[in-house]
Amino acid sequence: MLTQTISRPAPFQHPAAGFRHASPAGREPAADSPDLVGALMPFARNSEIYGENEPADYLYKVVSGTVRTYKVLVDGRRQIGGFHLPGDMFGFESGEEHTFSAEAITDCKILVIKRSSVIALAARDNDIARQMWALTARELQRVQDHVMLLIKNARERVVGFLLEMADRGAGGSAVELPMSRQDIADYLGLTIETVSRTLTQLERAAAIELPTSRRIVLRNRPALSRLNA
Amino acid sequence: MLTQTISRPAPFQHPAAGFRHASPAGREPAADSPDLVGALMPFARNSEIYGENEPADYLYKVVSGTVRTYKVLVDGRRQIGGFHLPGDMFGFESGEEHTFSAEAITDCKILVIKRSSVIALAARDNDIARQMWALTARELQRVQDHVMLLIKNARERVVGFLLEMADRGAGGSAVELPMSRQDIADYLGLTIETVSRTLTQLERAAAIELPTSRRIVLRNRPALSRLNA
DNA sequence: CGACCATTTGATATGGATCAAGCGATGTGG
DNA sequence: CCACATCGCTTGATCCATATCAAATGGTCG
Numbered sequence: 001m002l003t004q005t006i007s008r009p010a011p012f013q014h015p016a017a018g019f020r021h022a023s024p025a026g027r028e029p030a031a032d033s034p035d036l037v038g039a040l041m042p043f044a045r046n047s048e049i050y051g052e053n054e055p056a057d058y059l060y061k062v063v064s065g066t067v068r069t070y071k072v073l074v075d076g077r078r079q080i081g082g083f084h085l086p087g088d089m090f091g092f093e094s095g096e097e098h099t100f101s102a103e104a105i106t107d108c109k110i111l112v113i114k115r116s117s118v119i120a121l122a123a124r125d126n127d128i129a130r131q132m133w134a135l136t137a138r139e140l141q142r143v144q145d146h147v148m149l150l151i152k153n154a155r156e157r158v159v160g161f162l163l164e165m166a167d168r169g170a171g172g173s174a175v176e177l178p179m180s181r182q183d184i185a186d187y188l189g190l191t192i193e194t195v196s197r198t199l200t201q202l203e204r205a206a207a208i209e210l211p212t213s214r215r216i217v218l219r220n221r222p223a224l225s226r227l228n229a
Numbered sequence: 230m231l232t233q234t235i236s237r238p239a240p241f242q243h244p245a246a247g248f249r250h251a252s253p254a255g256r257e258p259a260a261d262s263p264d265l266v267g268a269l270m271p272f273a274r275n276s277e278i279y280g281e282n283e284p285a286d287y288l289y290k291v292v293s294g295t296v297r298t299y300k301v302l303v304d305g306r307r308q309i310g311g312f313h314l315p316g317d318m319f320g321f322e323s324g325e326e327h328t329f330s331a332e333a334i335t336d337c338k339i340l341v342i343k344r345s346s347v348i349a350l351a352a353r354d355n356d357i358a359r360q361m362w363a364l365t366a367r368e369l370q371r372v373q374d375h376v377m378l379l380i381k382n383a384r385e386r387v388v389g390f391l392l393e394m395a396d397r398g399a400g401g402s403a404v405e406l407p408m409s410r411q412d413i414a415d416y417l418g419l420t421i422e423t424v425s426r427t428l429t430q431l432e433r434a435a436a437i438e439l440p441t442s443r444r445i446v447l448r449n450r451p452a453l454s455r456l457n458a
Numbered sequence: 459c460g461a462c463c464a465t466t467t468g469a470t471a472t473g474g475a476t477c478a479a480g481c482g483a484t485g486t487g488g
Numbered sequence: 489c490c491a492c493a494t495c496g497c498t499t500g501a502t503c504c505a506t507a508t509c510a511a512a513t514g515g516t517c518g
Contacts, residue, residue: 071377074458079380081373094366099373122359129358130351136365137323143372144310144328148300150379151308151418154474181497189380194474196498213483213497229303383506410465423506425466442465442515 038113049102049110056093058112062086065108066178069100070186080187082142083179085168092139106178150189152229157188158198159227162208166218173218181213267342278331278339285322287341291315294337295407298329299415309416311371312408314397321368335407379418381458386417387427388456391437395447402447410442 040063043049049060052071060067067084081100084090093099104110122129149160161184165175177184181192188195199216202208207224209217218224269292272278278289281300289296296313310329313319322328333339351358378389390413394404406413410421417424428445431437436453438446447453 073377077380079377081376092366092369094363094370099370119359122362123355126352126355126358129355129362130348133351133358133362133365134323136362136369137321140321140365140369140372141323141328143369143376147310147372147376147379148302148308150376151306191475192497193476193499197474200498420507421465422467422508426506429466 038111041110041112043104043108043110045104045107047104049104049108050091050098052099052101053097055096056091056098057115058091059089059115059118060091060102061089061111061113063109063111065110066105067102067108067110068105068179068183068187069102071100078186079189080183082146083165083183083187089135092136105183154188154190154194154198155201155227156229157190158184158195158202159207159224161188162216162218163221163224163228166221173221175216175218177214177216267340270339270341272333272337272339274333274336276333278333278337279320279327281328281330282326284325285320285327286344287320288318288344288347289313289320289331290318290340290342292338292340294339295334296331296337296339297334297408297412297416298331300329307415308418309412311375312394312412312416318364321365334412383417383419383423383427384430384456385458386419387413387424387431388436388453390417391445391447392450392453392457395450402450404445404447406443406445 038058038061043065049067050056050058062084064086067088067090068080069082069084069090070078070080072078082090083105090102091098118128118132122132145164149157152160162175165177166173169175179187181195185192185195190198199208199210202224203210207218207220207227209219211217267287267290272294278296279285279287291313293315296317296319297309298311298313298319299307299309301307311319312334319331320327347357347361351361374393378386381389391404394406395402398404408416410424414421414424419427428437428439431453432439436447436449436456438448440446
């Protein structure tokens with residue numbers, strides 16, 4: 001394991017690597033709204049939104065599409081820290097640099113907000129400061145839930161992931177997955193093979209249906225919750 | 230795994246279960262200091278500081294001793310979310326209830342701070358609000374690091390843990406562990422046997438010394454960092 | 459000294475990784 | 489419009505790291 005070579009065919013390389021967003025020039029957030037305003041920017045599927053170790057000058061809010069944040073280990077493995085759906089904010093950092101990278105999983109529209117202006121706002125408007133505290137606390141909760149997922153067995157992880165996606169999406173018991181099996185595997189700390197096998201097992205157990213590989217119907221939510229142990 | 234019974238002999242039960250802290254009556258934080266003041270309370274080894282699902286009315290700062298925060302899964306496994314050393318704050322929550330339990334690993338002195346007064350302070354003093362944001366962001370960073378630990382193999386996890394403890398403690402390359410092997414195992418998502426075996430392997434590899442089971446000398450920090458991959 | 463508890467060590471089992479091949483959908487060029 | 493290449497996903501066979509079960513050792517406290 002220690003002497004492992006970089007084996008995965010770089011699934012996190014993006015074809016449109018040249019595409020980098022410029023500073024959202026000129027547009028400053030309006031101070032009159034508790035909802036922070038920034039520049040709305042499009043990102044193509046698989047394009048990089050920011051990279052690890054880049055200065056964390058912006059905060060981001062997903063307007064449409066799905067985003068993954070991730071880290072690549074020295075041995076080439078990739079760990080996905082989270083999936084961000086419309087309405088979610090990401091890019092929170094304690095320091096001055098991003099500790100994760102972010103990529104668009106699908107074509108996205110992202111609201112890009114200058115961090116310095118948020119901080120400036122927070123210095124004047126107390127509500128902003130507390131809102132940032134609350135948002136960071138929610139993110140903390142999300143990461144803690146992720147820890148609790150990662151200590152479970154493969155079936156529990158996959159079930160936990162499905163229930164999470166179902167809860168976050170508006171599709172009721174049908175989940176349209178924007179991400180690949182590799183993305184799911186890298187989020188759950190499993191291999192694509194294990195994710196795939198687990199899904200087929202769940203299907204055979206009549207807990208879910210797989211009309212297509214990206215569409216999953218939760219056929220028996222209570223049973224899944226029980227499996228979630 | 231799913232039909233697993235509660236096997237561990239409840240290592241997280243505390244003999245002094247009757248001991249619960251009362252409200253730190255009367256003492257309100259002084260508004261004139263950026264360091265929040267509360268009541269200093271003693272907690273005996275293995276006593277509960279707060280329980281999961283209890284109202285999160287207080288924030289806590291370790292003055293002396295070591296604290297573990299943890300969750301118990303339905304199947305009886307325990308996951309330790311973090312160890313808190315002198316100077317560390319814990320008990321941050323996004324909601325109104327604690328999502329983890331907290332126990333004293335050793336006899337402790339804990340500064341107990343009323344959350345409502347922090348929030349009241351934050352409403353007036355902007356600096357407090359931003360300080361809370363910063364503290365929560367640091368906690369977020371810590372949990373994210375924990376995620377990155379949990380996806381590694383046993384040796385990397387143990388080495389990561391040792392390096393973390395060495396960095397946090399003031400003992401240079403000697404680490405005095407306040408916690409048991411079971412605590413370490415539950416933090417790293419391993420079994421005590423695997424933790425123990427890994428430590429002996431590291432000792433045989435001349436990377437560490439184990440004068441006693443609770444005292445560990447890092448004999449070759451660069452080599453350990455390399456193992457940390 | 460003896461009981462108890464934490465830790466270490468040994469033997470075996472197993473869940474998920476790895477290696478390898480097959481399959482189905484999507485897109486491309488003829 | 490079809491043959492074929494490509495890519496993402498599934499399925500199969502085997503291997504290995506860590507869990508599990510079991511016992512021995514060591515340290516601490518009455």
